[in-house]
Amino acid sequence: xxxxxxxxxxxxxxxxxxxxxxxxxxxxxxxxxxxxxxxxxxxxxxxxxxxxxxxxxxxxxxxxxxxxxxxxxxxxxxxxxxxxxxxxxxxxxxxxxxxxxxxxxxxxxxxxxxxxxxxxxxxxxxxxxxxxxxxxxxxxxxxxxxxxxxxxxxxxxxxxxxxxxxxxxxxxxxxxxxxxxxxxxxxxxxxxxxxxxxxxxxxxxxxxxxxxxxxxxxxxxxxxxxxxxxxxxxxxxxxxxxxxxxxxxxxxxxxxxxxxxxxx
Ligand code: KIV
Numbered sequence: 001x002x003x004x005x006x007x008x009x010x011x012x013x014x015x016x017x018x019x020x021x022x023x024x025x026x027x028x029x030x031x032x033x034x035x036x037x038x039x040x041x042x043x044x045x046x047x048x049x050x051x052x053x054x055x056x057x058x059x060x061x062x063x064x065x066x067x068x069x070x071x072x073x074x075x076x077x078x079x080x081x082x083x084x085x086x087x088x089x090x091x092x093x094x095x096x097x098x099x100x101x102x103x104x105x106x107x108x109x110x111x112x113x114x115x116x117x118x119x120x121x122x123x124x125x126x127x128x129x130x131x132x133x134x135x136x137x138x139x140x141x142x143x144x145x146x147x148x149x150x151x152x153x154x155x156x157x158x159x160x161x162x163x164x165x166x167x168x169x170x171x172x173x174x175x176x177x178x179x180x181x182x183x184x185x186x187x188x189x190x191x192x193x194x195x196x197x198x199x200x201x202x203x204x205x206x207x208x209x210x211x212x213x214x215x216x217x218x219x220x221x222x223x224x225x226x227x228x229x230x231x232x233x234x235x236x237x238x239x240x241x242x243x244x245x246x247x248x249x250x251x252x253x254x255x256x257x258x259x260x261x262x263x264x
Contacts, residue, residue: 004039004080006110006132006176012039012209013198019210020248021200022218025051025068029215030075036244038079040200042112042212043068045084045142050216053223057141060086062099066106073107082134082177083108087142096122100131110176114140116166120173127174135170137163137191138204139182152203152263154183160190167191167199179212180204182229185262203229205262211251218247229261 002008012019021040024030025047033041047068048060062085069083083103090096090113100111111126112134113119123133138153147153154160164187167178178199180188185205192199192208201208213230216222219240220232233243250256 001037001039001078003078006080009039009080009177009198009210010196013196018252018254019198019200020251021210021212022244022247023047023050023212023214024072024075025215026071027075030072030079030081031077032075032240033215033244034076034079036241037248038244039210040082040212041072041076041079042082043072043084043108044214045086046214050214050222056144058087058144060084062086062089062102066102069103069106069108080109081107082110082112085111085113090119090122093122093125096126097129100126104131110134112136112179114142116163117169120169123170123173123175132176133174134177134179134200135167135175136179136181137166137170137183138180141181150182152182152184154187160184160187163187164191164194167195171195171197180208182263184264186264201257203227203257203261203263206254206257211256213247219243229257229263231256231261 019039022033022038023044024041045057045060048054048057065083089099103111110132114136126133154163180199180201182203188204189207198209200210200212202212217230218233220234233247237243
C-alpha cells in the first residue's frame with residue numbers, strides 16, 4: 001500500500017473504493033493496523049473512555065492527544081493519521097491555531113473537530129494555514145450533555161435537512177473528510193451523495209464512503225456498554241491480524257455494517 005493522502009481518499013470516493021479506518025492510540029497497534037492495510041488511523045478523544053475509563057470524552061486534553069499522536073505516528077507508515085481536537089480546544093481562533101499546531105507537530109496529517117455551521121470560519125483559517133480538517137456531524141460526543149445522552153441524531157426531517165446543509169457548508173469551508181456518527185442510513189447516504197469529499201460512517205449504515213470503529217469495540221475488549229453498530233471481529237477470527245483483515249474486507253465489500261448494525 002502506498003502512502004495515503006487526502007488525494008488518495010478523494011480518488012477512493014470517486015472510484016467507489018471504500019475507506020477502512022480505525023482508532024489507534026499507540027505505536028504497536030498503529031503498526032499492526034497499518035501493516036494489514038487500514039487506510040486511516042484516528043487518535044480519537046474516545047481515549048478518554050477506552051484508555052482512561054471515563055464515561056465521556058470531555059476530560060481529554062490536547063496534550064494527551066498530542067502524546068498519543070506522537071506514538072501512533074511512530075508506528076504508522078502508510079496510513080493517514082488524524083488527531084481529534086478535544087472538547088473546548090477550538091472555541092476561538094487563537095486557541096484553535098495553537099492546539100491544532102501542537103497536534104500537527106506531533107505527527108498528525110489532519111485534525112478532526114465536531115460541529116456544523118459554527119466551525120466554517122475556523123476551518124477556513126486552518127486550511128489556509130496548511131492544516132487539513134476532518135468534520136464530524138451527527139452524534140458528536142463532546143455535546144453529550146446538550147443531547148441528553150448518546151442518541152441517534154437527524155431522525156426528524158428538519159434536523160436531517162440541517163445536517164445536509166452543514167455537511168455542504170463544511171465542505172465549502174475546506175474540510176477534506178467528514179465523519180458521520182449515529183445517523184439514520186438514508187440520511188448518511190443523502191449526505192454522502194450531496195458532497196464531493198469522502199464520508200466515514202460509524203453507526204451510519206453501509207452507504208458512506210468508508211467506516212470507522214473504535215479499536216477496542218472491534219476487538220471486543222471494551223468494558224461496559226457495547227454500541228449496537230459495533231462488531232467483535234476477534235470472536236469471528238480469534239486473531240488480531242485476521243480480525244483487522246476481515247474488518248477491512250467487510251468494509252470494502254459493504255458487508256459491514258449490515259442492517260442489524262444500522263439505524264433507521
Ligand atoms: O473519538 C473517536 O474515537 C471518534 C470516532 C468514534 C469517530 O470520534
